[in-house]
Amino acid sequence: MNDVSKDFGSSGTPPVVDSYAHPLMDAILSESASLLSTIPEGRRLLALSKERNYKIKVISGREPDFRYVSEDTAYLVCPLNTKAVDLDVMALIYGLAIYELEQPSIGIYRAGFDPSQKHILFAQLLDITIKMCQIVGEFEDVDNSTKLVDYLTKLGHSELYRGFRLGKSKEELTKIYSVIVNAV
Amino acid sequence: MFTPVTSEGKCTRLPFLQNFLLYRLTNFSSLPTFSMDFISNGEDFFYMDGADTAIQEMVRQNELNITSETVLAYLHFYYCYVRLPEGEIILLKNVAEIPYIDLYDEERRESLDVVPEGLQIDRDETTGEFLVSAPALYDSSPMEVLIRVSPDGKVSTFPKRMLTLENIQ
Known part of the structure; x- marks a missing residue:
């Protein structure tokens, strides 16, 4: 799987720590940002993060992921063994974490744990999944790699990605996404 | 948090x-x-x-108790919780299950009692290792895999051959 994955710098074996912070946090952020900066949307997101002073931290966890914490803070989740993680995936996740912090300022709000807000949740998840398609598409254009396309496929979004790349409308993408997540 | x-x-x-x-x-x-x-x-x-x-x-802490009865549950747990350089590994019920599994299927991935068709469990009496043969999704490819599980919980996974739907019919 990891033909281009890195050990995130040369820090060697992670030290034993007693917190959830990933011991290679600085290297993960630095190398993910470096890769993200090779695409236009990545550069926009990194600049936005700097301008708004977003706080992005990395905690260890079961699989690559990102979590909104507060209006200016998000966590990236990265397995302790970075040899088992694709840097491309972490760069994608870094970009999405920044975008999730940006969303409220562009009118995409977060849903509370309340069934009456499921339409808000749907709109937010659709929006961020389309952003994922945009970032993956830009990476595919830049390096001709299908690594992140394969990752999208694993997540079940291959049809949405295909629709996005074909330039389908937001309405058409919404229909595709509704089928994927079994929304009614 | x-x-x-x-x-x-x-x-x-x-x-x-x-x-x-x-x-x-x-x-x-x-x-x-x-x-x-x-x-x-x-x-x-x-x-x-x-x-x-x-x-x-x-x-x-001498807590881990891997036996022929518990090794399968241990493997489901291990593949679910330990991120491996080989990529995602999921032991399959059968090959027909492949189109329905994706990374969002947390419930399936966390199920410890799925018994794969054709499962074989042997024990090497000299080393105490368990040798498990089963169908698996190995980095997105359906494979028959051989798994070595040492008494101290170390897991080594070796792909043996690619599986197709014809293999199980």
Whole structure:
């Protein structure tokens, strides 16, 4: 799987720590940002993060992921063994974490744990999944790699990605996404 | 990250551990929800950090009990919680299951009692290792794999051959 994955710098074996912070946090952020900066949307997101002073931290966890914490803070989740993680995936996740912090300022709000807000949740998840398609598409254009396309496929979004790349409308993408997540 | 009002804690027994349970803390304050998993005896909590750190702690505490009855559940757990350089590995019920599994299918990935068709479990009496042969999704490809499980919980996975739907018909 990891033909281009890195050990995130040369820090060697992670030290034993007693917190959830990933011991290679600085290297993960630095190398993910470096890769993200090779695409236009990545550069926009990194600049936005700097301008708004977003706080992005990395905690260890079961699989690559990102979590909104507060209006200016998000966590990236990265397995302790970075040899088992694709840097491309972490760069994608870094970009999405920044975008999730940006969303409220562009009118995409977060849903509370309340069934009456499921339409808000749907709109937010659709929006961020389309952003994922945009970032993956830009990476595919830049390096001709299908690594992140394969990752999208694993997540079940291959049809949405295909629709996005074909330039389908937001309405058409919404229909595709509704089928994927079994929304009614 | 977790407050009593907006969070929930659950636990479940793991057949290969004697006095420790798997705990899950979930924060429901916003959606999507956020969970963190731990192995604990109620006093000591070991975070599942994507490596086998907590499992090795169980070995040090003489908690890990891998037998021919528990090795399959152990493997489901291991592949679910330990991130491997080989990529995602999921033991399959059968090859026909492949089109329906994706990374969002948490319930399936966390199911420890799925018995793969054609499962074979042998024990090497000289080393104490278990040798398990089963169909698996190996980095997105359906493969028959041979798995070596050492008494201290180390798992080595070797792809043997690609599987197709014809293989099981």
